Structures are given as C-alpha cells and as structure tokens.
Amino acid sequence: MAGRVAGKVALVTGAAMGLGAETARRLAGEGAAVLLTDRDPAGEAVALAIVAAGGQAAFCLHDVASEGDWTAAVAAAVELFGKLDILVNNAGIASSSLDLMTHSLEDWRRILSINLDGVFLGLRYAGPALAVQGGSVINLSSILGKVAIPNAAAYCASKGGVLLLTKAAAVEWAPLGIRVNSVHPGFIDTPMVANALQASENGNEMRDALIAAHPMARFGVPREIADAVVFLASDESSFMTGAELVVDGGYTAQ
Numbered sequence: 001m002a003g004r005v006a007g008k009v010a011l012v013t014g015a016a017m018g019l020g021a022e023t024a025r026r027l028a029g030e031g032a033a034v035l036l037t038d039r040d041p042a043g044e045a046v047a048l049a050i051v052a053a054g055g056q057a058a059f060c061l062h063d064v065a066s067e068g069d070w071t072a073a074v075a076a077a078v079e080l081f082g083k084l085d086i087l088v089n090n091a092g093i094a095s096s097s098l099d100l101m102t103h104s105l106e107d108w109r110r111i112l113s114i115n116l117d118g119v120f121l122g123l124r125y126a127g128p129a130l131a132v133q134g135g136s137v138i139n140l141s142s143i144l145g146k147v148a149i150p151n152a153a154a155y156c157a158s159k160g161g162v163l164l165l166t167k168a169a170a171v172e173w174a175p176l177g178i179r180v181n182s183v184h185p186g187f188i189d190t191p192m193v194a195n196a197l198q199a200s201e202n203g204n205e206m207r208d209a210l211i212a213a214h215p216m217a218r219f220g221v222p223r224e225i226a227d228a229v230v231f232l233a234s235d236e237s238s239f240m241t242g243a244e245l246v247v248d249g250g251y252t253a254q
C-alpha cells in the first residue's frame with residue numbers, strides 16, 4: 001500500500017476520541033497498520049470505521065497507568081501485525097482547576113500517573129519491540145509543558161516531565177535506531193477542551209480568552225496535530241530526535 005508510513009505498525013494510546021482518534025485515522029490513511037488502545041471501549045468503533053474505509057486497524061482496551069495492560073497491548077500489536085515501528089503516547093487527562101494551596105496529593109498522583117507514568121510505561125514496555133527494527137516514538141506533551149497557566153500545576157508538571165523524558169529516551173535510544181520526539185499542541189478542539197470549558201463557571205469567557213491567547217485567533221483542529229504526528233512517525237523526519245515540535249498557532253511565540 002502506498003503512503004507516508006506504508007508497511008509500518010503503530011500503537012496509538014487514547015485513541016477513542018480527540019487527537020488519538022484522528023492520529024490513528026491519519027496513520028492508517030498513510031498506510032500503517034494501527035492498534036488503537038484506550039480505557040474507553042468507544043475506541044472499538046473508531047477502529048472498525050478505519051477498517052470499513054479500507055485501512056488496517058484493531059482495538060485493545062488499555063489503561064496506560066497499568067503495567068499489565070502495557071504488556072498485553074504491545075503483545076497484541078506484535079501478534080496482530082507482526083512488529084511495532086511507531087508508538088504514539090497520546091492518552092492524557094486534563095485537571096479541573098486546582099489551587100496549589102489546597103491541591104490534594106491524590107489529585108496530583110492521579111494526573112501524574114496517567115500523563116507522565118503512562119508515557120514512561122509506554123517507553124519501558126514498547127521499547128524492546130521497537131528496538132527489533134528501529135522505530136519512532138511520539139509523545140504528546142503540550143504548550144503547558146513549556147509555559148504555565150495558573151491552577152494547573154500537576155498538568156504542567158506532567159507535560160514538562162514528558163518533554164525531558166522524551167529527550168532522555170532520545171539520547172539513550174539513538175544508537176538503537178529509535179527516534180523519540182515530543183509534540184506540543186496549543187488549545188485544540190477536542191472533547192478534553194470542550195469538557196473543561198463546559199465544567200467551568202465562565203466557560204464562554206474562558207473560551208474567548210484562550211482563543212485570544214493564540215496569535216492565529218482560533219483553536220487548532222485535531223487534523224493539525226495528527227499531521228505533525230504523521231510527519232514524526234514517517235521517514236520524512238529521519239534526522240529528528242529529542243525535538244519539541246510546537247503546533248500552537250503562535251501561543252508560545254509571544
């Protein structure tokens with residue numbers, strides 16, 4: 001099959017909706033066989049739609065904070081499609097507004113366990129399969145892994161951790177032929193952002209303020225992040241590793 005990632009096998013976490021679902025569709029559209037994983041069974045329908053459109057895909061239930069689930073997900077990718085070339089550590093959660101002076105340790109750990117431990121576990125358990133023939137890992141960080149906003153300390157810390165974990169893996173794994181890069185989206189129209197705005201008392205004002213913080217004066221759309229992931233997954237980015245690919249409508253340029 002022709003395509004920018006033809007013949008490659010990808011595992012995309014958090015692929016039931018939002019950026020993960022769009023990334024899985026784009027990778028499959030460019031010729032990869034894709035194992036979509038998520039703790040939400042809605043990912044099954046996304047995989048079936050990819051297959052119905054002529055792509056190669058399957059779904060596996062997977063909580064990225066669970067070591068046992070990681071073992072099973074990597075084994076499923078290799079059993080179904082024969083190998084693993086691309087890992088997209090996309091699953092993540094936002095936090096409600098959390099004030100540092102009252103923030104519970106439990107909330108801190110819940111966010112870090114998915115957003116940072118989940119990426120560590122992905123590297124830890126997919127690494128051996130990627131090392132067989134070399135590969136590409138794309139970790140979803142955020143603009144909030146580079147700059148902060150108030151009341152999001154755990155989220156910012158988790159995404160900052162992903163940024164440097166990415167570089168640590170990149171330098172360690174360059175000799176193995178595994179590239180590791182991070183993507184830093186600005187605010188993108190996904191269920192994560194819609195739910196956060198809906199849960200907030202002044203959601204409409206917040207939406208306007210967030211849009212105004214992007215020089216391009218809009219939110220991004222999932223396709224714009226998925227395209228960056230496909231580029232990093234493909235051989236077009238063959239000399240890139242440990243890089244921070246910012247896709248933010250200019251948010252961090254100011």
Ligand SMILES: NC(=O)c1ccc[n+]([C@@H]2O[C@H](COP(=O)([O-])OP(=O)(O)OC[C@H]3O[C@@H](n4cnc5c(N)ncnc54)[C@H](O)[C@@H]3O)[C@@H](O)[C@H]2O)c1
Nearest residue numbers: 014016018019039040063064091092142187188190191192
């Ligand atoms: N949307 C944005 O504006 C934005 C900006 C910067 C970074 N990001 C990051 O991009 C990634 C995707 O964000 P999104 O906007 O598509 O979010 P989303 O909430 O719309 O979708 C996230 C998906 O991850 C899944 N998920 C959550 N916890 C999981 C777990 N423990 N195990 C497996 N799956 C789990 C959810 O079920 C969901 O399907 C996240 O890491 C997020 O932090 C998003």
